[in-house]
Amino acid sequence: MKMRATKMLAAAAVVAFGLTACGGGGAAKAPSAGQGDPYAPVIVEQGFSEKGGTVNVLMSSDFATLDPGNSNYVQTANVGQLYYRTLTMAKETAGQPPEIVPDLATDTGQVSEDGLTWTFTLKDGLKYEDGSPITAQDVKYGVERTYARDVYTQAPQELNSALSHDDYKGPYKGGDFKAIETPDEKTIIFHLKQPFAEFPALVSRSNTAPVPEAKDTKQDYTNHPVSSGPYKIKSYDRGRELVLERNDQWDPATDPNRPALPDEFRFSLSTSQSTISQKLISDADPNAITLDSNGALQASDAASLNDEKISARTAGGFLGCIDTLNLNTETISDPEIRKAIALSIDRSAIQVQYGGARFGQLVNSQLTEKMVGLTEQVSDLDPTGKPKLDEAKALLEGKDVPKELVYGYANSTERYKNIGTVLQQNLKELGITLELRPIPAANYYTTLAGDGMPDIARAGWCGGADSSSARMTVDPNLGPSLDGKTYGFSNIPRFYDEELSKRMYELRGATGTAEELGAQWSDVYNEVMATYPLIPTIHSYTNSVVGSNIRNAQVGYFFGAIDLNTVGVEQ
Amino acid sequence: MIGFLFRRLGAMLILLLVVSFITFTLFQFGPADPAAASCGQECTPERVEQARIALGLDKPFFVQYLAFLSGLVGPRMLGAPGAEQVCAWPCLGKSFQTNENVTDMIANALPYTVSLTVGAVVLWTVVGVGMGLFAALRKGKLADRLIVGAASFGVSLPIPVTGLVLLLVFVGTLGWLPFTTNAIRSPFGEAGFFGWTTNYLLAWIALAVLFSAQYVRITRNNMIETFSEDFMRTARAKGLSRGTIVFKHGVRAGITPIVTMLGLDLGAMLGGAVLTEQIFSVPGLGFTAVRAATSGDLPVTMAITMLAAFFIILFNVIVDVSYAFIDPRVRVN
C-alpha cells in the first residue's frame, strides 16, 4: 500500500523556496497570548459573518500550480477550497484535525459489505462557473487525469493507490478507467484493491475535483481551472498577481461548508518574506494576510509578538506537522546505539532553532492526542528535551560504535543546517563525528528514498488527509512495503522488523471502529518506537499576524496557514 | 560600418551559441536531478522515469540541445508524448520547477532588473563621473584626497555588507523607507515615479556606492591623464577659458574609457544584479537565476545566462559603435 501524506511534501516544497524563515529560539516559555494552554488555538475575531470586501493575500512565491489534478501542495489546497469542490471536504476547525464532511456528495459515501466498493451521489444544483452542470463523469475525469503522471508529475496519489486497476495510464493514453463507474450523472462508484476504512478522507483530496473534459487544457489548466466553488479566477498574472472574484453560478444552498465572506481575494505573489512580515506587523495593509509558512515571520520578528496589540491580531494554531530525526536503520542497525543517539540529543536546542517554544512544542511521539483511539505512549526521551548523556553512554558500553556518521539536510533551509550543528556537538559526546551533508532541496526526499540516504536525516510528517487517524501517520512512516516483505517507500528510517512489520501489514486490511483501529495502530507504534528508528522533535505551531480588518482568521491544522475558507474582512 | 556591424553581430551569435552549449553541457553534470525534483517526496523510480520522459530528459544530449535551439528559431512542442503543447516562439522551454513558460518568466522578471539598473546607473554615473572630474580638477588638494579616500573605501565595500547595513539603518532602525515590494515594476504604474524611486532607492544606493567609487577612480585617472595630454596644453596656449578647456577639450577626450566601462557595466547589470536583487528581494533576472541555479532548473538558468551574455555582448557592440561617434579616428577605419 502506497500511502503518503501530501502535507510533508508540501511543506518541503514551500520551504525550499521560502526564505529561511525562523531561526531563533527560546525554551520552555509559552506564547504570552494563550492563557493556560500555550498551544491552544487562537482565532482572530471569531464569529464574524458579514460579506463583502477584499482580502489581500501576501505570498513570497507563486502557487506551484492551481490545477487540482496536479497539486500536492497545501497552499494550492488552501486556495483550492475557494474555486473547486470535491466529493467530501476536510473542513478545518482551529486547533482540530479536519473533519471530513460531504461536499459535492450528499454524504461521506456508502461502503459495500466487503469494504471494496464506495458509492457517492452528487447533490442537485451543482454548476460550473459557466453555468453548465457538474456531472459524475466530470468527477471521474478529474480522477482519471491524476493517473497521467507523465503530464501531471505532482498529481496526488493517495486515492489512486487505494483504487483497483492502478496500471491505468490516464485519459490521454489509457482510455476509460475501470476502477470508477458512473452509471448516471449523479452517481459515482469506486472499486478498491483492499478495504480502506478512511476512504471518505481520501476522496476529500483534490483528485475528485470535477474537471469538464472539454475544458481540459492539460498542463495549462493551471492558468485557469474551471471553478466549481464560490470564487472564480478573474485574472492570473503568473509570479505577480492572482485575483479571485465571486462565482455567481455557485449555489450556497449546496454548500454549507463555505461561508465565502469576502467579495474578492487578491493574491500578491512573490513579495519577499521580510516585506510581508513587516507589512503585517506594522498593519500597513489592514486587509492583509499571508499564506507563507510560519506567517512569514522572521526570527527577529518574534519580539513583536509580545506586543499585545500585535498578538491580538495573531492567529495561532498547530499544524499537523511533526518533525522527526530519522535514523537509518540499515547503517545504524543496533537499536541500542540508536537509542543512545536519541538520548544524547539536546532537543531543547533543536527547539531553539525552530524559534523556541512559541513556534513549536517538543514532542516524544508522532501521535497527537487528537488522534482517535490513542493509547498511552511511553518514551525514554526527556520531556524537556534535555539529553540523558549518562544513560546514553551506558548503553554504548562495549558496543562497536560508529566513528563517523552523516547528517543530510535540505540545502535551502538554514534551520535544518543548524539542527545538524547541534547534533554534531551532541554526538561528539558519544565520540561520534558527524558530517553535515547538504542535499539540494528539490531532490531531498528522493535522495532519502534512494542510495543517498544518510545516517541521520530530518523529515516532517503532516498526518495525511485524515490527521485524526493514527494509521495515516504510522503506516506510511514506519510500515512495510506493499507485499509486507521490506520497508515501505516513505519509510525514511527504513524500518523493517519481521514481527512488527507483519502486524502493520495485517492491520491495513483490518476492520473495526475507528477507536479500535486507532488503538491497535498506536500500540504497534509504541513497540516500534522502542527501537528508535526515529526521534520525534517538534510539533510546529504557527503564528500568523493578520491585518486589523481581518476577521475569523484561524490557522488551519492541515494548511499551516490562515484558512482562506473561513476568513472575512471588516469593511 | 555596416560590414563591421554585420561581423560583430555574426560573432555575437556564435558566442551566444557557445555560451548556450557550455551552459547546457554543464548542467548535465548538475547535482540536482530535475526529474526527481519535479515529483517530490512521492517519487517512485517509475514516476521519476515518467517525469524524465515528460521533461524530455530521456533523449540523448544532442537531441535535447537541438530541441532547445529549435525553440529559438520557431515554435516548439513541449511536454509528455501524447500530451504535447505548442510553446510559441521564442521558446526557451518550460521551468522544471513550476512548468512556467521561461520566456514569460523572463518577461516578468526583466522590468524589475531594468528598474534596478536604470536608477543605479544614473545615480552612479552622475555621482561617480561628477566627483571623479571634480577630484581631477582639484588634483592633490584636500577635496581630491577626500574623494580618492572615499573611493578607495567605496570599492572595498562588498554589496552584501552595504545592502544589509542600508536595510538595517534606513528600514530596520529609522524606518524611513519600506522593504522592497515586488508590486512596483516601473515608474509608470500605480505607485508612480515617487513610489518607484522610494522602492528601489536603497538598492540603487547599494550598487551606486560600489560603482560610483569605481567610476570616481577611473574618471579621475582618465581626466588627469587627459589633462596632461599635449592638446590640453595647446588649448591653454590658445587662451581658452578654463571651462572650455576642461569640458570641451578635456572631458570630450577623456570620456571614452568611461563610456566603455559604462556600456560593459550596463550590459552586465541587465543580466541581473544577483546579489543586490537577492538582498533587496527584487524579483528580477538575478533573483530568478539564483533560485533556478540552486534548484537545478536548467531551462531557466540557461535562458537567463544566455540573456545575460547577450546583454554583455550587445553592449560591447554598442560601445564599439559609440566609439565611432565619439572618436573620428575610429570612424575612418
Added chain:
Amino acid sequence: MLSVKNLSVQFPTDDGMVAALNGMDLQLHRGETVGLVGESGSGKSVTSQAIMGLFKETRAKISGEITFEGTDLLALSEDRMRTFRGKKIGMIFQDPLSAMHPFYTVGSQIAEAYRVHNKVSRKAAKQVAIDMLARVGIPDPKKRVDNYPHEFSGGMRQRAMIAMALVCEPELLIADEPTTALDVTVQAQILDLISELQAETNSAVIFVTHDLGVVAQLCQRVVVMYGGQCVEQASVREIFTAPSHPYTRGLMASMPHLSGEDDRLTPIPGSPPALLDLPSGCIFADRCEFAALVPDNRCQNERPQLLVTGEHAARCHGHEMSLLPKTIKVGA
C-alpha cells in the same frame, strides 16, 4: 619686448625638487628670431612654457621675472594671462598630432583659437580658418578645413598648427622644437614657411631646437642652454665663429658636418648633468676640458655669472678670466 630675468622653475618629484631651470635670462626684441639651443634636459622647453604661463596653477615653483611689453607675466592671474595666450603670444609644439585635439576638425580648432579673442560668428571664424590654412600652404583649404588632424600628414599637421598659433597674429611666436619629429625634407618646408610668415607679420620668434643647423638657417640670435641655464647668448655669426663658452665649443666640435672632412668627431666627454643634484659650481665643470685652467677650483666651487660683453654673453669663469684658448675650430 620680452625680458626674462633670473627665471627658475622647479618640479617636485619623488626624489625631491628637480631644478629644470636655474636662473634663466633672455631678451627678445620685436621682429627678432632667437634660437634656444640645448640638449635634452637643458631647460629650453621649460623656458618657453614658462613664458607662455603654462606652469600657472601647477605644482611647479617659479621664481624670477618675465616681462612682456612691460607686463610682468608671472604676476598675472590665470584669467589675465589668457588674454595674452594665443592673442599676443602664439605657440607651436613639437608633435602636432598629439598637440591637436583628435576629436575636432582642424578648421574648428583654428576657428576656436580665433573666436576666443575675436567676437565673430562661427561662419566668419571658419572663413578665417580657411584663409589661414591657405596661407600656411595647405592645398584645397576649403575641403581640408573639415578634416581631422589624423587625416593630415605630419608636415601638413605642423602647418595647421602654425596656422592655429598665428591666426590671431601674435606679436611673439614660440616654436617649441616644431621640426624635430619631421623628416629633413619636410623640416626644410616648415622652416621656410616660418621665416616667410615672420617676414610677413614681423612678429618675434623664439625657436627652440637642439639642432644648431636649424638655428644657423633661421635665427638672428642664439641662446645656448645647458643644465637649465643660459650659458651663452650671441648673434648667430658670433656663436658660430667665436663661441665663448666651452660647452658651445664642444657642441660645435662634436657635430658631424656634411661639408666637413671625414675625420674623427670630438665629443664632449661624460653626460649631461642630473637636474636633481646640481653641482654648486659651474654646471659644466665636470665635462669641461678648460676647467683645470681656472685657478682655485673656482669652476668647481663658484657658479659663474652671465658676463655680457656687447651683444655677446657667456657664463664661464674661464671666459671671464680670458683663460680660454683663442683658436677654436669652427664648423665652417
Added chain:
Amino acid sequence: MTATASTPTTAKPVATGRSLLATAWMRIRRSRIAMASLAVVVGMVLFAILAPVLVAIEGQDPNTTNTTPEVLDNFYTPGLPLPQYMYPSAEHWLGVEPGLGRDLFARLAYGARVSLVIALLATLVSVVLGTILGAAAGYFGGKVDMVISRIMDLFLAFPHLLLVLSIAPILQSRLAGTALGSGSFVPIASLVIVLGFFGWAYLARVVRGQVLTIRQQEFIDAAQSYGTSHRSMIFKQVIPNVTGVVLVYATMMIPTNITAEAALSFLGVGVKDPTPSWGQMLNAAQAGNWYLSDPWFLAVPSIALIITVLAFNLLGDALRDALDPKSSR
C-alpha cells in the same frame, strides 16, 4: 591640471644605484597609507595563521553551540544572545552569534583562514593560468593568439556570477568523495577552482597586451638576433617584464576574490556552515533577518571583510603607483 608631465622626467638621472623593485619598495615605504595597508594585510594573514592559538587563548571553539537560556534569550526574541553575550566580553572576545550561540571571535578567526586561503589560492590559479596563457597568446601571436583570445572573449562575455553560481553546486557535488576530499574541504576546493578558473581571462588579456608591447621592444629583436630559444625568450625576456603588472593585478585580484567568496557564500553556494568563512557569517547574519535585531553579528564579519579588502586594494594601488614609471608624485 598639469601640462608638464613630460618635461622634467626626460632628464632622468644617471646611475642612481637602485633596482626597479628597490625603487618600488622605497616608494611604498614612503607612503604611510601603503605601509598601514601592508601592516593590516600582514596582520590579517597572521591572524588567520594563528587562529587556533588565539582561539585557544580565548578558551573557546568555533563549533561549540550554546543555546541555554543563560546565553540566548528564549522569551522576547528567542535565539538572540543576552546583552552580556551579544557584545565583546572577557569570555567571548567578540560575543556569540544568535541562534546557535557559537563564539564569534573563534568563528571570525577560523573564517579568516578559510576566506584568505580561498582568495589566495584562487588568485594563484588565475595568475598562473592568466600569465602563461596571456604570455603565450602575446608572444606567439597568429593562431595561438587567435584561439586563446577567443577563449578569453568567451570567458569575459560570460555573466560571471551567474555562471559561478550555477557551477559551484555542480562542482561541489562532483568533488564530494573524490581525492579532493569530503566535508568542509569540498566547498573550499570548489570555490578555489571556480574563482580561479574564471579570474584568469582578464589578467591574461592584460598580460597579452603587455607582451605585445614588449614584443615591439627592441630587446626582443635583439634577443632574437642572437638566436634565443622560445623557451628562454618567454621565461627570461618576456615574463620577467610582466611580473610588475602581474604582481599588481594579483594584489588587486585577492580582494576581488575575498569579496567573491563572501558573495557566493552569502548566496549559499559557497562555504557552508559549520565551516566558518566571512561570507558564511554574512549569510548567517542575513538569515532570519538576524542583522536587524543583532547588528553586531553583521558588523563583525563586515568590518573584517572591509578592512582586509580595503588594505589589499590600497596596497595594490600603492604597488601600481610604485611600479609605474609614469607616476610622478
Added chain:
Amino acid sequence: MNTPLLEVSELRKHFPIKGAFGRTVGAVKAVDSVSFTLQRGTTLGLVGESGCGKSTTGKVLMRLLDPTSGSIKLDGEEISTFKGKELNAFRRRVQMVFQNPASSLNPRASIGAAIAAPLIEQGIKPPGGVKAKVRDLMDRVGLRPEHANRFPHEFSGGQRQRIGIARALALDPDVVICDEPVSALDVSVQAQVVNLLKDIQRDTGISYIFIAHDLAVVKHMADEVAVMYLGKIMEQGSNEQIFADPQHPYTRALLSAVPSVELDAALTERIRLGGDLPSPSNPPSGCVFRTRCPAYALLPETDRARCADQVPTGEVACHFPSAPLAAVAAHR
C-alpha cells in the same frame, strides 16, 4: 676584388594588408627590389627618410623578418632561406645594434647578463670564461667592468648604446647592422658613439651596415652610401660621390634640405620637395619618386611618360639624372 662579404640582390619585403575576413587585399612594399654589396671591413650607409624601408632592410638582413623574395649571400652562401640550426649559426656572424637605448635592453636583466646572453644562448664558452669575456667587451666599449651587475636604467642613453654594441660584439660577428644607433642621442653623446664604432672597425676589421636618416652622421661613418626612398634604392655610390656629386634629384633634395651650420648656406642650391610621401601600399608607377620630383614637372611630356612607365634601374635610379631641378621651393 674577391667575393663581397654580403651580397644582396633583388631583396623584397612586402607586408600583406588584411581586409575583412582575413583576405589579403594588398601589400605594403616596405622593401622593393633592393640590391647592394658590402665589402669586408667597410661600412655601407643606408640613408633615407622615415618610411623608406631602411630599417626593414636591416631587419630582413638580420633575418628578424623573412624576405618576401630576393637573395642575401654571406660570403657567397645564400642565407635568406636558412632555418633552425643553420639560422642559429648564421646569427653568430651577423649582429645588430638597435636604435632605441631605452628599449633595446631588457630592463630586468643586468647589463652583464645582457652582454653574456648571446654567448649563453649560442652555447659558446670563450677561453677565459663568460665573465672575462663580458669584462673584456665592457672595457672595449668604454664601460667600467665593475658595473656589470647594474641594470640598464642606471645608465645614460649613450652608455646604453655602448652596452648594445658590446652585446653585438660578443659573438665576434663579421657584420654588425647598426639601425639608427645614434639618432636618439644628444649631439655631444652621439659623437662618442660614432667614434666608438669607428674605433672598433679600425681594430677588428668588422663590417657595418649603418642605417640612419641623418646624412651628416652617415657621411662620417660610411664608405659606401645607398639612398632609399619608398622601399627602393635611389642612388648608391661611394661616400665622396654621393656627398660631393649627387646624381639623383632625391639625393640632391635630401642634401639640400639639411640645415647647415655654414652661414653662407644660402649660396648652395636649395631644392625643396613638395607634397607628401605616397603610400607604400600604393606607390606611383614607374619611378616612385616622380610625384615629388622637382625635375619631373619640368620634363617634356614624352620624358614624363617614360618616368611613369618604366622603373629606373642602376646605381642612380633615375631616367634623367642630369635634368635641371627647380631651384625654388615647390611646396605651394
